[in-house]
Amino acid sequence: MGERISPVQDVRRHHLRLVLRSLRDDGVQPRADLARRLGLSATTMTKVVGQLLDEGLVAEGAVEGAGQRVGRPSTGIGIRADARHVIGVRVGAGAVELGLCDLRARVSRSASFAFDPAERPERVVARIAEEASLLAADLPDGRLLGVGVAAPGPVDGGHRRNVLSVNLGWRDVPFADLLEPALGVPAVVDHNVRAMALAESRYGATGGADPLLYVHVRTGVGAGLVIGGQPFRPGAYGVTELGHLRVREKGRTCACGATGCLETVVSEAYLAERLGRHSPDPLAELDDELLDEVADHLTTGLASVVNLLNPELILLGGIFRTAPEPVFDRVRAALRAKVFPVLRDMVRVERPTLGGDAGVVGGAAVALDSFLYER
Amino acid sequence: MGERISPVQDVRRHHLRLVLRSLRDDGVQPRADLARRLGLSATTMTKVVGQLLDEGLVAEGAVEGAGQRVGRPSTGIGIRADARHVIGVRVGAGAVELGLCDLRARVSRSASFAFDPAERPERVVARIAEEASLLAADLPDGRLLGVGVAAPGPVDGGHRRNVLSVNLGWRDVPFADLLEPALGVPAVVDHNVRAMALAESRYGATGGADPLLYVHVRTGVGAGLVIGGQPFRPGAYGVTELGHLRVREKGRTCACGATGCLETVVSEAYLAERLGRHSPDPLAELDDELLDEVADHLTTGLASVVNLLNPELILLGGIFRTAPEPVFDRVRAALRAKVFPVLRDMVRVERPTLGGDAGVVGGAAVALDSFLYER
DNA sequence: CCTTAAGTAACTACTGGTGAGAAAATAACG
């Protein structure tokens, strides 16, 4: 327990994190580049990199494409992606997915199970712990950094409890407090869509777009933001209730009590109702009129976010992830017309760049941020 | 120039700022309390406070109400508000106000002048420099920390240029680069309403509400936010265009090109048009029907902000600052109905707590943050 | 006189930078 560390060591810890982040975001590079980029002296960089080498987190490698320059050739430093692992967990409606992920948030092994939403949440968390143990069984001691859970609903400020999950009927589930003793490693929880946004920002092909807005449309309309490179979590609740923005003056009443919520007119269930049937890819089957209506409502909500938060990139996931390109074109056109002029040419609307396991990677991204790259 | 400082000194500088902030926000307190609150050792606090005493920024004072406890009595430490000063500047449509402010952002001397919007901005800035020089003339050398300008429009990331002022027809006015050589002290610019929000958060009677949203309604509808104790500045533009949220499906066309913008139906000019006459306090003269309409439109926009950013406190300024209480009641009621349930009981709608010179104090708050309390 | 709490002084452990220098390559020159 004891093991007091001098507070001046915090500076070193901070520099270790800075270097790891730069290696994550800018790839393999020599000590000299790191020092210049981070504004540290070459001497300090020698020491910091030395410590990372000792811990096995980075490795010296071949120089990347350099070669044709005067002077002593540089030694590339790169993250050893498999030096440590985290486990990402997605808790969905009636199903849980888990993935063992490396330091680049790539899934190397995965697992999943279904559960009855009526089941007690403690029981479900216990099963998560079991499956996670199995996934991490082959890892040497101390190589598992921790667990990150992407949960469907707001979380507390300490990222330890899932305050509310409307779909599951859960309230105040203390994921971290239940998982940590069972697994012996730290655990964190975050809102599922915010976790996906973080994953896209850190490990996706988003070109460093910031702010980044992730919109997940399925049962409802969830949103997550990364602003200034950090998951955006305003106020006590930290929710971005895009789905409950009012997009119609006289709309049907929403479960939230208000009328005209975006969620009432853009969701899997609503589209099924309008189509008269369920479909795995409902957006591909809408006629032009209905598509216009959907795009109009969605972009009314999106325009509010753009005007208030200036996202550079909007990723439409969920049922949009596999939607035909014309659907995106229509959304883009409708959005342009509603956005404040300066912002019009700045915001892009694209598909998520990570695959179908966005939730699991999201959980892993939250864990990696918490236990390795940030703080 | 040279005067290299050791980078380890950054730690000390950080701790100096921490102490000043705690004294600003939590008032006079002994070293022991500061140490506990900030998680530093008593020894360190002795050194840090010693340095602040040397610089004259704080003073030892009588113990505050304590007394009745065992042990050596504590010595209160408090900010000497008049140890340094900043100048706050509000640039409005055709008028500039300036104020010499102490470390609590209280105005001790002020000045103002009118200008013709057709005038070249460089000329106006030169006059600002002149007036500022006069205000600071009596200060001993080195006691003026700097100048903060609250400008009507977005600013660049370095807080040095006012990128755009629609009302004034200005583009890219480099306030800081013009003021600094003229005055010999650093200068910063920020968006006027965001500066007001910052001033309320730091020096107003807002009880530490966070996030805090300031809405200024006059010519248009401006908004400024403080989130996590910091001025909120998302993305490249950092604008929160509350006035251009769409609140009517079929509204009149706004100057921004879109239709149904909040600004088209809630502004001084629109109310004058509906009333058929100009009034110094138009909100006091609206009939119930028109008031309902205004409240409905305003709260549609506000609800979007609440659902997306979860402000704990909304301050309505400008023409609302002196509006009768029933106007506020109506706005509160209308807002409740449109906000996501969890957030309903969290958000308060109030009047600004600082006086009519909010712009000047806003500029001062930005300057104080930049040159004394933050970074 | 003991206890309690605030505040200070000497010392230690640790940090990052400076300046000098070693290492390893290209470029220039006789």
Place this chain on the structure above:
DNA sequence: CGTTATTTTCTCACCAGTAGTTACTTAAGG
């Protein structure tokens, strides 16, 4: 072609500076 100069990367010994620990003084109550 061989040698030297140049350039750049990286390291080492040392130094200024920071905060914490431990032991101490100070000033009050009980």
